[in-house]
Amino acid sequence: MKKSVFLGTLAFAGLAAGAAAAATLDDVKARGKLNCGVTTGLVGFAAPDANGVWEGFDVAVCRAVAAAVLGDPTAVEFVPTTGQTRFTALASGEIDLLARNTTWTFSRDVDLKFEFVGINYYDGQGFIAPRELGVTSAKELDGATVCIQTGTTTELNLADFFRSNNISYEPVPIETNAEAQQQYLAGACDVYTTDASGLASTRATFENPADHVILPEIISKEPLGPLVRHGDNEWGDIARWTLNALIAAEEYGVTSANVDELAKGTDNPEINRLLGTEGNLGEMLGLDNQWAVRAIKAGGNYGEVFEKNIGENTPIGLARGLNAQWTDGGLLYAPPFR
């Protein structure tokens, strides 16, 4: 008797979990739009262009997911979030996906109950200072005022770094990157600290970028990646494998230019499974077999997205570094498409 009640409860819990698991995909399809959380603006990563159209390296993740799920990379409602508001926006269901240079940490994953679906940029925290200050190392910053975005890992790492080096600082808390930029340029703080990619982006918008130096210390690991709510594994799978599809596409030489041609079939079984001419991976995701073709066409493979938005030929000027493919000495490594 007891046993059957117990089993009944389990069966019910199973059904409830099944219903929850389908929720985000169904919601997105019913709405016809993906609600994607991004920054309030970080050039190269996420910012509206002159026509108000969002573009950037993180924006590309939103567009690829929208293309995979809805067949339209423009079917995205971009929701600007700050370091403080991003997690509430995701937890409350205001957004379906957060793609906003967010560091994958234990407590965000486990305690805040999110699911990081991968890493789209391996980063670390750095410092920028006016050249005229003559500082050559972060260890010389004893007593400095430091502009810092609240609600970030940056805040916590800064405290750790100064404490372990036995030096002191005065934080100047700010909410957005735009505010940081303004305060820093106005001299409200001696230095600005954030993810090194954010520093490169910020410096690129300065009138005289060469008047500012990025100090040599990288004081933390900041694996940045998109995340979804914990507990909706079906939706998490879609986001995870869309990002993996962009990474794998680069590894296999599938680009926005040749994807249509390769989607007719190739001699490479992995490419065929990725592009849906062999197997039924799309169906396993609850999508169709062209999902990855559409994701890749949206903004190109990972390498194309990188080069177009933040690469060495853009004002941001970031080298691939750790973000090169594993076959090129980097850390990018998509699990097998099989």
Ligand SMILES: N[C@@H](CCC(=O)N[C@@H](CS)C(=O)NCC(=O)O)C(=O)O
């Ligand atoms: N990766 C860190 C920091 C993220 C962060 O807030 N970065 C800043 C500077 S790179 C940013 O995105 N600012 C854009 C904005 O203010 O909307 C975290 O996850 O806590």
